[in-house]
Amino acid sequence: MALRIGLEIPLPVIYPSPEVVMLKADKVTKIYDGKVILNDVSLSVQPGQITALIGPSGSGKTTLLKSLALLDYPDQGMISLDDITYNFPLSKRQEIQPPWPHVTIVFQQHFLWPHLTLRQNIMLPLKRKGIFARKQAEDLIESLGLTEFCDRYPNQASLGQRQRTALVRALVLEPAYILLDEVTSSLDVEQVSVILSHLQSLRERNIGILIITHLIGFANRAADQIVFLNQGEVLETGGVELLRSPKHERVRKFLSVIESAM
Amino acid sequence: MTVLEVLIKYQQGFLSGLKVTLQLSLIIWSSGLIFGTILGGLSARITWLALISRFGSFTLSGIPILVFLFWLHFPAQAVFNIVVDPFYTAAFVLSIVNLFAVTDIVRGALLEFPAQYNIAAKVCGISGLDTLLFIQIPIIFRQTLPTLIITQVGMLQATLFASLISVEEIFRVAQRINASIYKPVEIYTALGIFFLAVCLPLNGFAYWFRNTFTRNLSES
Numbered sequence: 001m002a003l004r005i006g007l008e009i010p011l012p013v014i015y016p017s018p019e020v021v022m023l024k025a026d027k028v029t030k031i032y033d034g035k036v037i038l039n040d041v042s043l044s045v046q047p048g049q050i051t052a053l054i055g056p057s058g059s060g061k062t063t064l065l066k067s068l069a070l071l072d073y074p075d076q077g078m079i080s081l082d083d084i085t086y087n088f089p090l091s092k093r094q095e096i097q098p099p100w101p102h103v104t105i106v107f108q109q110h111f112l113w114p115h116l117t118l119r120q121n122i123m124l125p126l127k128r129k130g131i132f133a134r135k136q137a138e139d140l141i142e143s144l145g146l147t148e149f150c151d152r153y154p155n156q157a158s159l160g161q162r163q164r165t166a167l168v169r170a171l172v173l174e175p176a177y178i179l180l181d182e183v184t185s186s187l188d189v190e191q192v193s194v195i196l197s198h199l200q201s202l203r204e205r206n207i208g209i210l211i212i213t214h215l216i217g218f219a220n221r222a223a224d225q226i227v228f229l230n231q232g233e234v235l236e237t238g239g240v241e242l243l244r245s246p247k248h249e250r251v252r253k254f255l256s257v258i259e260s261a262m
Numbered sequence: 263m264t265v266l267e268v269l270i271k272y273q274q275g276f277l278s279g280l281k282v283t284l285q286l287s288l289i290i291w292s293s294g295l296i297f298g299t300i301l302g303g304l305s306a307r308i309t310w311l312a313l314i315s316r317f318g319s320f321t322l323s324g325i326p327i328l329v330f331l332f333w334l335h336f337p338a339q340a341v342f343n344i345v346v347d348p349f350y351t352a353a354f355v356l357s358i359v360n361l362f363a364v365t366d367i368v369r370g371a372l373l374e375f376p377a378q379y380n381i382a383a384k385v386c387g388i389s390g391l392d393t394l395l396f397i398q399i400p401i402i403f404r405q406t407l408p409t410l411i412i413t414q415v416g417m418l419q420a421t422l423f424a425s426l427i428s429v430e431e432i433f434r435v436a437q438r439i440n441a442s443i444y445k446p447v448e449i450y451t452a453l454g455i456f457f458l459a460v461c462l463p464l465n466g467f468a469y470w471f472r473n474t475f476t477r478n479l480s481e482s
Contacts, residue, residue, distance in 0.1 A: 071381060101387035111382035115400050115475070124396060125386035173386060 021082050022046045023068055023103060023177045023208055028077035028088075030063050030232075037063045038074065039232045045177055045208040050199060052223035053212045056254060060232040061212045062108070065179045068210065069103050070096055082176075101125070101173035108182040108212075110166040112154040118165040119150040125173055137172040144168055144194060159186035167195065177208040184215055196222055216243055216258050228254070265455070268448045272439050279435030280456070286353055286421045286431060291414050293357040298364025305365060306372035315369065319362040328423050331355045335427045352424035360417045364410065371406045404475045411468035415461045432456065 023045040030038040037060045045051050045068070053061050066072035070079060073096075074088045081099050090096070112121045122141065126133045141150055144164045154162055163186045170178055184192045192215065199209055199222055213219050219226060220243050228236045228251045236248045246252045269276060305312040322330070335351045375398065383393040425434035433453065440449045 069385065071384065098384070098387075100385045104385045104387075107378070107382070109378065111378040113379055113382065113397055113401070115404055124392075125388055127392065127396075169386065 022080070023082075023210075024078075024080040025064065025068055025074075026078040026080065028064070028067055028074040028079065030060070030067060030072070030074050032063075037232050038067065040077070041229070041232065041234055043068075043210075043227050043234065043237075045179075045210045047176065047208045048203055048206040049224040050203055050209040050211060050222050051225040051227060052219035053210060053227050053229060054214070054216070054219060054254075055229035059229045061229055062181055064229065065105060065181055065210065065212065069105050069179055070099055071105070101170075101175050103177040103179065104170045104173055104175040105179045106166050106170045106181060106183050108185065110154070110162045112162055112165060112169075114154050117151050117153055118146060118157055118161065121154070121165055122150070122169045122172060125169065133172060137168065140168045140171055144198075145191070160188065160191060163187060164191070167198075171198070171202070175207065177210070178202065180209065180211040182212050182214070184213060184218055192218060214258065216255060219243065230254075263443075263445055263448055265448045265452045268439075268443075268445060269452050275435045275439055276432065276452075279430060279432035282349070282429065283418075283421050283431040283433075286349065286356070286424060286429070287418050289353045290356045290360050290417050290421070294360025294364050294417065295410070295414075298361045299368050301361065302365040302368025303372065306369045312369065315362065315365045319366050322359060322362050327355065327359055327420055328426065330359070331423055331427060348424070348427040348429045352421070352427060352429050356417060356420055356424075359420070360413070363413050363417075367406050367409050367413065368402075371402045375402060404471075407475075408468040408472035411464055411471070415464050415468075418461065419457065 025041055025043045028038050028041045029036065041060070041064060043051070043053075043064065053064065055061055063072065067074045068079065070081075070086070073090065077088055079086045079088070081103065084097065086094065086096060112118070113124070116124060119141065122137050123134065126137060141147055144167070146161060146164055146168065149157055149161045150165070152161070154165075157165070163183060167180075167183055184195055187195065196218065199211070202209060203224075211219075211222070220240050223240055226236075226238055226240060226242045227234055228242070228246070228248070230250050236242055236246060236251050242251070243255065246255060263271075301311070301315055305315045331352060334355055335346075335348060339346060339351075379397055379401065380393060383397055388397070421431055422433045424431050425437065428434070436449050436453045440446055443449075
């Protein structure tokens with residue numbers, strides 16, 4: 001506020017609450033082509049916790065992920081990242097400080113660079129980092145069973161190999177918050193179990209994790225918090241007990257459909 | 263007289279024609295590639311420039327090169343009462359054609375560059391410069407190079423049109439030699455061999471490059 005003395009310096013709005021460390025969406029609304037995709041959505045991702053975001057297709061889960069990562073700005077609401085809060089719509093004076101890779105996303109479609117091998121995809125973001133980061137990346141490549149495939153190009157790799165590569169690429173960046181969009185969708189049971197143990201070790205390292213998943217069993221085993229999103233609105237939030245005894249009828253119906261499909 | 267004998271006997275003529283063809287090609291290639299890349303890059307970002315370049319290439323696509331060449335060589339020079347060396351007229355016309363072709367290729371590649379690769383770079387914390395150097399340029403280069411090579415081969419072949427406005431390039435030299443000794447089979451076979459020797463490896467390279475380095479962008 002003191003810097004407003006005739007200066008046109010774009011600054012983020014910083015509220016004096018630095019003790020709050022989390023990634024948070026507060027009353028976020030997003031509208032595309034007149035259609036409300038997110039409606040007053042509030043959700044928080046806390047360090048050392050896994051939040052599972054579940055809900056039917058088209059309910060706005062990926063849009064919420066992008067909004068949280070400040071890749072796609074909400075039309076209304078607030079996004080807080082640790083001690084920085086952005087109010088939307090942004091005023092002309094405000095400027096977003098790029099939060100990446102402090103916050104990073106693993107996309108459902110992987111978004112691997114097609115001209116690089118799987119190993120190069122993982123190593124490119126580490127180009128300006130030390131040998132330790134590369135060693136760590138090699139260890140992750142091995143632990144996720146990618147060693148023998150990592151000299152392949154994305155178009156030569158299977159869906160599961162690409163998905164694991166995208167995950168390793170994000171993990172080696174040591175983010176404080178990692179947002180995972182359906183990262184288990186192309187994996188077999190064994191690989192899902194490997195991912196689960198990695199997520200648990202990330203949680204132990206105090207990393208905040210938000211995961212979109214349709215695997216209710218996976219969410220049950222991994223998550224500390226469950227958020228159910230439907231038609232752009234949060235219908236229910238709670239612990240994993242929500243999966244066993246949901247209060248909302250729509251959530252109950254969704255879970256029973258998934259259960260009967262398994 | 264065999265093809266080889268014709269080539270040896272008239273080597274001076276063929277070499278001078280070859281020199282003119284190569285000079286013409288170098289002007290067309292370099293001007294088209296340099297200015298076409300710049301115009302393509304700018305028109306992918308600047309709307310009014312995109313409109314002008316699209317209008318230019320759309321208009322040119324409707325005019326045969328030969329008509330454009332003849333129009334600039336005969337009526338335009340008569341109207342403006344100037345005389346321009348046919349070599350420069352041909353270089354100008356073919357450079358313009360090449361420039362708009364290259365502009366279209368570059369602009370298309372930039373506009374169709376999949377946004378997800380930039381997003382992936384962003385969330386990985388890769389700087390704008392590194393994204394440009396290690397992601398955008400290599401992908402665009404791989405996508406456009408084969409088409410650019412094939413276009414340049416086409417432009418080399420289009421230099422033959424210059425013979426029709428009296429530029430002493432290789433085809434016109436061949437015609438003159440044929441007019442004096444009348445050995446069309448040997449002379450035009452030699453000419454065909456020359457163009458095959460230059461164009462085939464370039465086309466082959468473009469084909470190999472496309473197969474080897476142009477990854478399927480939709481598959482990741």
